[in-house]
Amino acid sequence: MTYQRPNFRHPNLPVNELGYTRKDYEGALSTLCAGCGHDSISAAIVQACFEMSIEPHKVAKLSGIGCSSKTPTYFLGNSHGFNSVHGRMPSVATGANLANREMIYVGVSGDGDTASIGMGQFTHAVRRNLNMMYVVENNGCYGLTKGQDSATADVGSASKKGEPNPFEPIDLASVALQLGATFVARSFSGDRAQLVPLIKAAISHRGFAFIDVISPCVTFNNNPASTKGYEHVRDHLAATGTVDFVPVKQEITTSYPEGESQEVTLHDGSVVHLQKADPELDINSRRSALRLIKDYKAKDQILTGLLFMDEDSRDLHEIIGTSNKPLRSLNESDLCPGQKVLDNLNESLR
């Protein structure tokens, strides 16, 4: 039995600004089931980071437990990683982020890891507006323990060997919106063209960037009775529009028809451009996003794409006024500024 990937790549692989090819952003060979949606998401992250010319050592990958949480091994093999405890990734991410605000934090979680065991952790990371990309690889079931329904399974959806689910699902995008997330999107692992620009925008966004990605479990939840299988999702897919991510250094060359598009400039100067499919949507409005998610669900459709962005987002560091340098770069004189500073401080408190 062989299970190894050849070292050869296409001889004409393009090179990014750093001189790296896509191969430099790959990870170990996936051990997930053949056809797992999670692998597509890993490939989309690889693609996005390659295209953004991100230096691999500036990325920290964080995850909890589950099929989804295994995936950081399968992308960005040259980046830092922390595979933490079940549902506790947000805490580890918070600690890491506070210690070093200069890194890019990529959190990968699943519907179990986020919507069940990690729900408490997740909500607080959202409301603190932690500067990270938080991807939920949402397949509506517990794939690693043979496909039991998860908290995101729709009412009536049945897995391969399961009964129809009787419980109301948790809609993570809606939850994130209500808790004050400053970037909320939904996508589908089978829609690479949409997912890659969303990931780029999420990475560039300063604050909590949440992407709920529907990612079919081919082994346990890809049957006709499931609402999270490839076929069902494709048949019920609707999009808020086409997202273009225009990096800082690139000139905007595409012309967009007026009234049907919306543009958001990010902190780093890059621009997210949404070519709207539904004129009702206002990406600056939480209410609009929440309403549309409900409206589409009522029509038995899954609304994907960029749902909400807060251009004026202030992340955790800004809110609580932390050191503007990573902790590791603070030296003794930064940490013990001397008697005079202490005296001044004491004086100010008298």
Add this chain to the structure above:
Amino acid sequence: MKPTDVKDPEYFHKVVDCQYACPAHTPVPEYIRLIAAQRYTDAYMINWESNVFPGVLGRTCDRPCEPACRRSRIEEEPVAICRLKRVAADNKSNVADRLPAIPKEKNGKKIALLGGGPASLTVARDLMPLGYSIDLYDDQPAGGGFMRSQIPAFRLPEEVLNEEVNMILDMGVLTQFNTYVDSLKSILDKGYDAVFVGTGAPRGRDLDLPGRKEADDNIHIGIDWLSSVAFGHTSTVGKRVVVMGGGNTAMDCCRTARRLGGEDVKVVVRSPFDDMKASPWEKEDAMHEGIPILDNHVPQEFVVENGKLKGVVFEKVEAQYDDKGKRTLVPTGEDSVLIECDDVLMAIGQENAFPWIERDIGVEFGKWDMPVVNEVTFQSSNPKVFFGGDAAFGPENVITAVAHGHQAAISIDLFCRGESVDTRPAPGVNLVSQKMGIHEWSYDNAVEDDKRYIVPQAELKQTLSDRKLEVELGFDAQTAFREAQRCLNCDVQTVFAEDRCIECDACIDICPTDCLTFEVNDGEEEQIRQKLKMPANNLAQDLYVSEDLPTGRAMIKDENVCLHCGLCAERCPTAAWDMQKFYYSVTKAGK
């Protein structure tokens, strides 16, 4: 684009680049796998069926397969296909019991083969098992044609040649050696049912320059000289030798001269080094033996002093290429150079010559006084007369002659049975899944990183002192295994079943060389080629396009750099991809 019809055997055949490039279409990856499995005799027989002279070709083939090898598109060097073939020949056991049975009772048809080279011998190999009676005529004392007279023994030992020639002659071919046929009419008059002309291109080109006649004693035509050495008539040469010409014959001449006493041997060629016709490895071998190659030198005259050759005067030129890449050699204006020498060997090409074919017996001659021969059937305008090898369309090589021989044998058999020679038999094709388990295939799908292995050579000192000592030693079993593992198994095809695909992207993501794309098939091939994950810019390689899938896209595969690693099939949850071994064999006479 129209979806690809993989039922057309030529589609998958073309994916097996080496086999497709081989004139005889030998199933290369199949025999390479057998070599890796140390099944040398099986590997030999696959070769023998297809190219008749595995031992000879494993040493001397022009290797059209190697430049075609997919491996050279993903790294520097192709698989050493030719030298692996030799491993099969060197290590085989007795094959006598595997040779076709020759019927004791003949079918009553008599065939004459003129010339005892690879083309004629191939015709004999294919027709003897069918019950034909065959007479073979050659003016030399032994069979093999140019394989014997022109390929020096240090590249091709006599035993190897004899073994493979005799395998055919021993089928009961009636040989008439030392017999120069000076009239085709006289042969036809003997009542043969068909005559095959495989007399090669026996006339070496000469150069009519000033001094040519006066220096005649020391100017030799390369192929004649090599033949004279091969048959022991010539055993010495002058100390200083100039070899004129840039092809493989020139390389054989200069290396033979080094072994016959030539100390200062030079190859002088008109064209630039890179444009020379000789195979790169033959140029390397010559230079390794201390033979300089002087390029861009055009001969002007032979200088004769006191009635004896003194040397050759050359004009220096440089190559200039016009917009269309056409080359002209323009004098540089530098002084001409005199290269002093004792002997000149002229290897500047060879020509066909048919002075012995009467022009009133129905064999029509066309351009350049060449016979008019059908390129598919090898039949001439006299339906009883067939041509093949260099005699048909001018000088080529052994493997081409073999391919001609197979096709001519089919025609002769059809003709003798009173059937139309234009109805060619379809190739034998087989396509079988290699799946053994979830991640298990019946071929070794791991892709090795090894660079091409070099064939070891005997010590230079020894080889230069013994004309018959073979220079190349051949791969040992371990190196042969490593080299065989470099083969990408291009005959194990990626076969796609549209009706199973759920478009999960798993194959697209896993493919190491980005061959696969799901894309809307809404344009001409040129546009589609640019829309793929990696633009498909190698136009010589096909696109494999599926029927449209449920999302309206098609699966499009660029065959160019597919490693045949099977990962698309391993990662496919629905087995829409499968790895299937494609076996393509050219059908032979009587099958």
